Amino acid sequence: MKRFYDTVAITERDGGWQVTLDGRGIKTVKTAEQIVPTRALAQQLAEEWENQGEKLDPSRFPMRDMTDYALDIVAETQAEIAEKLTAYGDTDTLLYRADPDEPLYPRQMEIWEPIVAAFEAREGVGFTRISGIIHKPQAEATLTHLRERLEAQSPFALAGIEAMASLAASLIVALTAAEGHQGPLALWEAANLEEEWQAEQWGRDEEADERRAKRQQSFLTAHLFVQAASER
Numbered sequence: 001m002k003r004f005y006d007t008v009a010i011t012e013r014d015g016g017w018q019v020t021l022d023g024r025g026i027k028t029v030k031t032a033e034q035i036v037p038t039r040a041l042a043q044q045l046a047e048e049w050e051n052q053g054e055k056l057d058p059s060r061f062p063m064r065d066m067t068d069y070a071l072d073i074v075a076e077t078q079a080e081i082a083e084k085l086t087a088y089g090d091t092d093t094l095l096y097r098a099d100p101d102e103p104l105y106p107r108q109m110e111i112w113e114p115i116v117a118a119f120e121a122r123e124g125v126g127f128t129r130i131s132g133i134i135h136k137p138q139a140e141a142t143l144t145h146l147r148e149r150l151e152a153q154s155p156f157a158l159a160g161i162e163a164m165a166s167l168a169a170s171l172i173v174a175l176t177a178a179e180g181h182q183g184p185l186a187l188w189e190a191a192n193l194e195e196e197w198q199a200e201q202w203g204r205d206e207e208a209d210e211r212r213a214k215r216q217q218s219f220l221t222a223h224l225f226v227q228a229a230s231e232r
Contacts (some may be wrong), residue, residue, distance in 0.1 A: 001056045008049045010042045017042035019049060028068040036067060037156060040231040044224070062221045063228075070159040070229075078158060082150035085162055088171035089146040090138050092127070093191055095172075099131050104197055111190050118181065119172050123149070127172075146171065160226035167219045168192075177223050184223040188216055 005021035016035040018025045019042055026034045026045075036042050044063045052060065074081055094112045098104040120126055125142040150158060157178060164174035168191035177184045189196070195212065199205070 003052055003054050003056060005049070008046050010039065010046050012039075019045045021049060026064075028072050030068075030072040032071055034064075034067060034071065036229065037154070038229055038231050041067070041156070041225070041228040044228050062218070063225055066159050066163065066222065066225050067156070070155040074155040074159045074162075078153075078155060079151060081158060081162060082147050082153075085150050085158075085165055085171060086143055086147045088165045088169070088174075089143060091135065091169075092172050093169040093194075095127055095138075096130050096133065104194070107197065108193065111193055115176060115182065115187070115190060116172060119176055122181070149175070154229065156229035157226050160222045160229070163222035163225075164219055167215050167222070178226045180227070184220055185216075188219050192216075 007022055009020045009023070011018050011020050011025065013025075014033070014035055016037050017039050018033065018035045020026070028034050034045075036045065041063070045067060048061050048063055094116050097108045097112070116127060116129075123145060125145050126139065127142060128136055128138055130136045150161070153161060161171075161174045161178050164177055165171045168174060168188065170191050173187045173191045176182055177187045192212065195208075199208075
């Protein structure tokens with residue numbers, strides 16, 4: 001689509017902020033007014049519109065897409081999404097370890113265990129660590145706590161957390177990143193520990209590295225989305 005606007009601005013309205021194109025407020029895919037809770041997020045959205053060229057590139061609107069998802073979908077189905085995300089807590093990557101006598105295990109303990117232990121201490125929950133790939137369910141009290149924590153998030157935060165959890169295969173990583181307890185890049189690298197280990201053992205694959213780099217950028221964008229939506 002050819003660029004159809006000249007000026008991009010931010011307007012305060014209805015308790016939030018809205019991006020305007022030539023004075024007209026942007027709407028979501030489902031035609032709701034695209035009003036966001038913070039000026040910081042509105043600024044991110046405005047920059048996406050400003051940075052488009054003569055033709056609009058849909059792939060360069062990640063913030064817009066997550067905003068529309070938060071407003072059109074998450075706000076209407078928050079409990080269902082929280083339930084779905086709780087499953088990541090039951091199968092979290094950081095809880096599935098190699099056998100203690102395998103070379104990967106010490107690195108998992110060094111990198112993963114501090115993240116999990118800190119999360120447990122903050123949240124007052126306990127996780128079962130599993131050696132091997134056979135699923136073992138987590139305590140129902142832990143899963144209930146995670147579900148309630150997710151249900152209490154804003155639609156914007158939950159949209160970003162869902163994206164991060166899906167990319168990292170870890171709800172622990174997603175919640176830790178969303179709440180700023182550790183840098184997002186370090187958490188992303190932790191979630192990809194096993195992939196990196198395999199690359200070290202068997203050599204790097206250019207296509208796999210490119211896919212991982214794209215996923216990393218999506219993870220960092222989702223983190224920025226959550227932070228911008230929370231900033232006052």
